[in-house]
Amino acid sequence: MEVGFLGLGIMGKAMALNLLRNGFRVMVWNRTRSKCEGLAEHGASIGESPAAVVSMSKYTIAMLADPSAALSVVFGKDGVLEQICDGKSYIDMSTVDADTSSKISEEITKKGGRFLEAPVSGSKKPAEDGQLIILAAGEKALYDEVIPFFDALGKKSFFLGPVGNGAKMKLVVNMVMGSMMKALSEGLSLAGSSGLNQQTLLDVMDLGAIANPMFRQKGPAMIQGNYPPAFPLKHQQKDIRLALALGDENAVPMPVAAAANEDFKRARSLGLGDLDFSAVHEIVKATGSWGDAV
Ligand SMILES: NC(=O)C1=CN([C@@H]2O[C@H](COP(=O)(O)OP(=O)(O)OC[C@H]3O[C@@H](n4cnc5c(N)ncnc54)[C@H](OP(=O)(O)O)[C@@H]3O)[C@@H](O)[C@H]2O)C=CC1
Numbered sequence: 001m002e003v004g005f006l007g008l009g010i011m012g013k014a015m016a017l018n019l020l021r022n023g024f025r026v027m028v029w030n031r032t033r034s035k036c037e038g039l040a041e042h043g044a045s046i047g048e049s050p051a052a053v054v055s056m057s058k059y060t061i062a063m064l065a066d067p068s069a070a071l072s073v074v075f076g077k078d079g080v081l082e083q084i085c086d087g088k089s090y091i092d093m094s095t096v097d098a099d100t101s102s103k104i105s106e107e108i109t110k111k112g113g114r115f116l117e118a119p120v121s122g123s124k125k126p127a128e129d130g131q132l133i134i135l136a137a138g139e140k141a142l143y144d145e146v147i148p149f150f151d152a153l154g155k156k157s158f159f160l161g162p163v164g165n166g167a168k169m170k171l172v173v174n175m176v177m178g179s180m181m182k183a184l185s186e187g188l189s190l191a192g193s194s195g196l197n198q199q200t201l202l203d204v205m206d207l208g209a210i211a212n213p214m215f216r217q218k219g220p221a222m223i224q225g226n227y228p229p230a231f232p233l234k235h236q237q238k239d240i241r242l243a244l245a246l247g248d249e250n251a252v253p254m255p256v257a258a259a260a261n262e263d264f265k266r267a268r269s270l271g272l273g274d275l276d277f278s279a280v281h282e283i284v285k286a287t288g289s290w291g292d293a294v
């Protein structure tokens, strides 16, 4: 099956490689063209624009940074809308808000194309291992048709109903994740400040009811002050910001997420946006009594 793939960042590169490994013929496009070369070495062909990729592909998948990137790739010059038509489908796996996804869906379907949103949970390593959790919503018949792609990319797919529900589910999950990261960071700082061994704190938590893969994977590097980007902090802040907007719309108070958002914003303002989201630890350390100031 021929599939187009737009956006070869941390996630998109790993996902496109998995499609190739699973025997799909893939045509890729990325705003920064140099990132396409690595995929070409693995057998991908390169499209000159999103429109060029859509013109050659029955299915096109996108994995882009944020709402503004997702919109510009669809609505911009040489964008998806220029070539989408009856018989072609667009699957946006970027993390965006429900309004962005609905705008894209409306215009694609007006042109006769079909649309599915399918943001993912799981970071760089699950993307590399084909172990993502896929949160799809939109046209059910299209969902059923593209299960072979999702099987190559993920370990489990959910179909969540109409367009918008996938985006909302993803934002709720990442709102919880960002708040948990802030809690972990405060715990490490409190342990350090009060004379406890931070690794022992991680070991204790890992044996109890709050054990989780995120604390296990990120904790030791946070103690060392290492934040190699798997999930860039700028994207985590975008997700909490969009989740808070969803909370506003639904009159749901979210003081914990709002407090976490302030730390992620501060981290961005200090130039930490391209590091892993665990770099929020630098902000918690700097505003507490333990560790070096940023
Ligand atoms: N990393 C992770 O752990 C996870 C990320 N996500 C979500 O997946 C999406 C991608 O994340 P990730 O791969 O980490 O992000 P990256 O920042 O590594 O990649 C972002 C991609 O978007 C492209 N892009 C950015 N702005 C534009 C624009 N204006 N026009 C066209 N293309 C643009 C970039 O192109 P260029 O190379 O030219 O900059 C790049 O291909 C995000 O929505 C993120 O929230 C979801 C789950 C996990």
Ligand SMILES: O=CC(=O)O
Pocket: 120, 121, 122, 123, 174, 231
């Ligand atoms: O969006 C990030 C993730 O780890 O999921």
